[in-house]
Structure formats: C-alpha cells, structure tokens
Amino acid sequence: MTYSKRFDGRKFDEVRELEAKVGIIKRAAGSAMFRMGKTVAIAAVYGPRELFPSFLQDPKKGKLKCIYDLLSFSVTERKRPGPSRRSTEISMVTVDALEPVLDLSKFAYTGIDIYVYITQADAGTRTAGINAASLALADAGIPMKDLISSVAVGKISDKICVDLTKEEEDHPEGATDLPVAMGTRTGQVTLLQMDGNMSQEEIKEALKMAKKACEGIKEVQVKALKDKYKEALK
Ligand code: CDP
Numbered sequence: 001m002t003y004s005k006r007f008d009g010r011k012f013d014e015v016r017e018l019e020a021k022v023g024i025i026k027r028a029a030g031s032a033m034f035r036m037g038k039t040v041a042i043a044a045v046y047g048p049r050e051l052f053p054s055f056l057q058d059p060k061k062g063k064l065k066c067i068y069d070l071l072s073f074s075v076t077e078r079k080r081p082g083p084s085r086r087s088t089e090i091s092m093v094t095v096d097a098l099e100p101v102l103d104l105s106k107f108a109y110t111g112i113d114i115y116v117y118i119t120q121a122d123a124g125t126r127t128a129g130i131n132a133a134s135l136a137l138a139d140a141g142i143p144m145k146d147l148i149s150s151v152a153v154g155k156i157s158d159k160i161c162v163d164l165t166k167e168e169e170d171h172p173e174g175a176t177d178l179p180v181a182m183g184t185r186t187g188q189v190t191l192l193q194m195d196g197n198m199s200q201e202e203i204k205e206a207l208k209m210a211k212k213a214c215e216g217i218k219e220v221q222v223k224a225l226k227d228k229y230k231e232a233l234k
Contacts, residue, residue: 030140
C-alpha cells in the first residue's frame with residue numbers, strides 16, 4: 001500500500017500552517033514563539049551574562065547553552081515532568097544547530113542561555129524549537145550570520161513528505177523522520193538526524209524538499225522580526 005493522500009490533506013512538499021512572534025517574554029533579552037501546525041515552541045534567551053559554574057568560563061569565547069523541555073501538558077499520553085535522555089539530546093543538538101551562525105569570540109567569559117519549552121507537541125518539536133530559538137537569539141540582538149530554519153522531512157510508506165505530524169510518524173507502515181536545520185543564505189546544514197531508513201536517492205530528494213521548506217520558514221521568521229519593529233514604531 002502506498003501513502004497516496006496525506007492524513008491532513010497537505011501536499012507532500014507542504015509544511016503545516018506556520019505562525020511566529022518575537023518579544024513574547026518581556027523580561028528576557030530575546031524571545032519568540034514558533035508554531036508549526038499543532039506543535040508550539042516558545043524560546044527565551046538570557047545573556048550574554050556571567051557564566052556559572054565559573055570553571056566553564058572561556059577567555060576566548062562565550063558559551064551557548066540550551067535547555068529544551070517538552071512540558072507534561074503538551075502531549076496527550078502521560079509524560080513525566082523534568083529532564084530525560086531525549087531532552088538532553090535535543091538540548092545538545094539545538095546548541096549544535098545554532099552555534100555555527102554565531103561569533104562567540106565576541107562574548108569571552110560569558111554565557112548565553114537559551115530555554116526552549118514545548119507547550120503543544122504534534123511531532124517536529126526539535127525543529128519548531130530551533131526555529132523559535134533562532135528568532136529569540138536575533139531578538140536578543142546577538143549578531144548572527146544567518147537565521148537558522150528547521151523542518152523535518154521523512155518517508156511514510158514509500159512517499160517523501162515534509163513536516164510530519166505525529167499521526168504520520170505513527171503510520172502503521174512505518175515512517176522515517178529526518179530533522180534538518182540550515183541557514184538558507186549560506187546553505188550550511190547545521191542539523192541532520194535520521195530515525196528510520198532511507199536510500200541515498202531518497203535522502204537527496206528529502207533534502208531538496210527541506211531546503212525549499214526552510215526558505216518558506218525563513219520568510220515567516222523574518223516577517224516576525226520586522227513586525228516587532230513595525231509595532232514599536234507605531
Ligand atoms: O518532537 P520531535 O519530532 O523533534 O522528536 P521525537 O522524539 O521524534 O518525538 C516525536 C513526537 O512524539 C513529539 O513531537 C511528541 O508529539 C511525541 N512525544 C510524546 O508524545 N511523548 C514524549 N515523551 C516524547 C515525544
């Protein structure tokens with residue numbers, strides 16, 4: 001059997017409805033919300049600020065840190081509150097996805113903290129979180145070479161699809177999930193993970209789809225940043 005029509009009626013290369021807003025947490029240096037369909041991520045950036053524990057302080061560069069958490073009420077199944085192996089992994093890959101566009105040598109001895117919380121989860125939370133975190137860093141005025149945009153592509157049955165929902169990830173014939181993050185201006189891929197199996201050809205096709213999707217995501221991110229300043233000028 002093939003997956004000929006997506007459960008939610010989207011085209012195979014179509015991302016879910018996107019929504020972005022920056023400056024949602026006034027006390028933070030920068031903050032943002034990014035929604036992809038029913039997946040909602042909020043991110044807050046604090047710093048550059050004094051780094052603790054102090055042995056982590058580096059005279060050559062600042063340290064980017066991230067805490068990602070999927071909040072218990074974000075999923076319908078029971079989810080134990082607090083950190084897990086999964087949240088530790090996602091926190092780590094979020095730092096790895098964002099660090100390449102920052103010049104941390106400007107922030108010696110200090111730390112930049114990113115907090116990413118998922119308030120509603122329907123697959124693709126690491127990608128929504130990275131999109132929100134990238135916006136929050138920009139909102140905090142941290143110099144960046146590019147915004148990072150992120151989406152998961154995957155294979156359901158024999159079809160390559162973009163931005164999978166949880167229902168799609170749980171397809172009875174199995175699904176492969178390939179989260180990608182990139183700077184669309186530089187073309188630099190900063191996150192590439194895969195859960196499942198795909199051939200080289202399928203990965204190439206999926207990456208092409210991811211690039212196109214990330215270009216659309218970036219437009220939404222840029223608009224959110226511009227909207228904040230439009231509001232401020234009113
Ligand atoms: O969220 P993402 O796709 O980046 O990572 P995942 O580990 O592949 O999780 C896929 C989805 O499973 C999440 O987005 C949630 O919708 C769901 N999930 C859950 O319901 N309970 C958990 N403890 C972890 C994930």
